[in-house]
Amino acid sequence: MPETDPLSATFAALADPTRRMILARLADGEATVKELAEPFDMSMQAISKHLKVLERGGLIARSKQAQRRPCQLEPLALKQADDWLEGYRRHWEERFDRLSDYLRKVQDRESDDGSKR
Amino acid sequence: MPETDPLSATFAALADPTRRMILARLADGEATVKELAEPFDMSMQAISKHLKVLERGGLIARSKQAQRRPCQLEPLALKQADDWLEGYRRHWEERFDRLSDYLRKVQDRESDDGSKR
DNA sequence: GCTGTTGTCAACCGAATGGTTGAGCAAATC
């Protein structure tokens, strides 16, 4: 995925359960590649690639201490994904409202049935 | 991408500018494949494929009227993506708070400098 | 019953993804 726009790179990085688990781990604080690879049945090289995808998506930042290359969460990209979703919030809230209306009506009708019985 | 988990399918569907533009169009209301393809310099087959990806991501629903196959936004998947992001909200809010603190400190220091001048 | 419109399916293509193994680098340790 060469020269993609930032938002696409972010969403693409999020579209993988392994990478989302890595992010979950990083939410608890900095970690090295070794530590991140630990829980997975996968080579460290594979994890290294996942980290590169996360980095391109702006989701993590990497530092350098000795031969270790610790990663930390970079929340700005997450916020930008959230900002994009924000533009659609009213859609699911409206849908939720309609659902509530419907449930209320159904309940009213059931109450009527009950009174007739 | 076979038998992916729903959240991954949703994020993957969002990771393409064409598909996000399609969603933006659908936010204004139902549209046919032809109408959706209109603004793009791309075959209708390509759009049809994008729609299939969006459908697999749970982002759109399709009905059937005559030979037309209109699409509409399905906001639940967007909400679920948002719910996932919700778990990280505190991270970017904390970061924002730290930035505010920093800016406040810088401003204080500049005020000191000013008083010394 | 033709003809045009709308849309999908199938096959193909080049590029990207997600994994592997093997080699190698750089810093810490013996």
Place this chain on the structure above:
DNA sequence: GATTTGCTCAACCATTCGGTTGACAACAGC
């Protein structure tokens, strides 16, 4: 200085992606 540890790079592989073209199905209108 030799070895181990932590990590990346390069090459390879199968699969998926994003687009194309061509054929065709289903319905509408003449």
